[in-house]
Amino acid sequence: MPLHDITVAQRIQDGFDLLTRAERQLANVILENYPVSGLGSITALAENADVSTPTVARMARKLGFGGFPEMQAQLRAELEATISDPLTKHDKWATGAPDTHILNRFADNVIDNLRNTLKHLSATEFDETVEMLANTEHTVAVVGGRLSHTLASYFFTHLQMMRDGVTLIERNSSSWPHYLLSLKEGDVLVMFDMRRYEQDLMRFAEMAQARGVRIILFTDQWGSPAGKFAEKKFHSRIEVPSTWDSSVVTMFILEAIISAVQSQSWEQSKDRMEELEDLFGKTGLFRKFV
Amino acid sequence: MPLHDITVAQRIQDGFDLLTRAERQLANVILENYPVSGLGSITALAENADVSTPTVARMARKLGFGGFPEMQAQLRAELEATISDPLTKHDKWATGAPDTHILNRFADNVIDNLRNTLKHLSATEFDETVEMLANTEHTVAVVGGRLSHTLASYFFTHLQMMRDGVTLIERNSSSWPHYLLSLKEGDVLVMFDMRRYEQDLMRFAEMAQARGVRIILFTDQWGSPAGKFAEKKFHSRIEVPSTWDSSVVTMFILEAIISAVQSQSWEQSKDRMEELEDLFGKTGLFRKFV
DNA sequence: TTAATTGTGTAATTATATTGACAGGTAGAT
């Protein structure tokens, strides 16, 4: 295949591992708004990516071009080809794949789910939930079902980074009574229960509520039976072209909540984060940056 | 209407009668292959239209720009606006909340991430990855890092429902050598490594590759250093308005893969699913439906 | 036809972009 048949984007991706830190930074800026971001001057591009101009020139060389202008010329050529080819305009999400490709169908569907979910989600309820989770006067326990345990665990991991008094309740429901004992009135229980709802979760919710525990429930559009014991409920749309259900939208809400909780309690969480960074840094297990 | 709302093409057409012979010649060339023809140097454009460079500069002035570069900047801006799909932008997501509410900002951002990720994701690579994972002649092991273990676990749970020979490798890296022993040439290793990349994962990848294991890597836009040992790489955009990174897009890709793997091997997975349903039904732990 | 006006290119100048040389810094190796 002649060299000019490979797009700049392709070359960047193919050789991504050979790129250095500054070059990757640059590569991302180019890909982010491809190909327009690469059509200005080398200086503009460099500033945009917060690297020096020689870095840009060097990368162009590395990708196999004679220099930056040559790379830019190819970007223009690609653009011309793209614009004049009406076929590519109908490609939706994944380029070079038909509309019927699973990636495109999935994307359409997930966006739809997100839109629909948010339409029925009250911003006030959201804010109140954030309030409950940011309040450190009470502890927070997190519990999930067979498939939703992963979500519970994800939420726990992040919440724990921001505040004290967060517990992840084990998968195994035989140990749940023990956890129940440590939950006091006013404490918060975050529960995940999706389609193929689990009896145990409902019983757990019932008993927790009886103890005065405030429940935040993440469930699907049809609603877990545990809902009747919950103070806050988040219904995600979860249907996708697959035999299983999608967790993407639920994860979206979780992340939004985590982000909001954090900005709410930034002063405390900042210190915690720094401590954590230190801890991980010192164990030598993890590098702080690359 | 502010000046910059009028396209260059519009300005040319509006003032066409005021243009001189050489300028019309130039105008036609610009419009002919709009806007790409105007994105090169002033010299290139002049030659292309068989006029002198000052003619180009003068026309830019005549059209109301400060000079040629200013006109070119607008061409780029127009192009950017055309290319970035207006589909989801400026839609308010959460009703009853201002645009600046975290839910709306998060939604915009995540959609953007998804779009950008898919734009640079090759459908062919995707299909080949699905192929690798659906093939039951080899085993599949799944491993993740500190924060990405959840994703690994999610992927494992679903893949396991569809096929035999799937292992989830523990979080604790001290046990990894044992897992390595059971990986044979041709086996598949699915690895997750996001920002704050982990040394151990890279070493693991290196050793696995040396054993002839084929690696599928899920990483972020900046790229884990383990990438150089991977056969397939998926770069997700993960930045959101939060201190932490988003896993939503990665989860999207995982689900799409899971869905594709399943339809690829429906006959086998159907039986497995039924068995699983039975098992869960019989243990009494879970209800099949509600 | 000739003078005035306007249009256009050439050449010189200026501004800007691009590249090359170097040196400080950082990560990985021994």
Place this chain on the structure above:
DNA sequence: ATCTACCTGTCAATATAATTACACAATTAA
């Protein structure tokens, strides 16, 4: 801990682009 190799930015040089000044050509009006 020290060395080495390799990034990566600053600064200088070079090349290229853009503009200006100017002269000549073309067109139009007297």
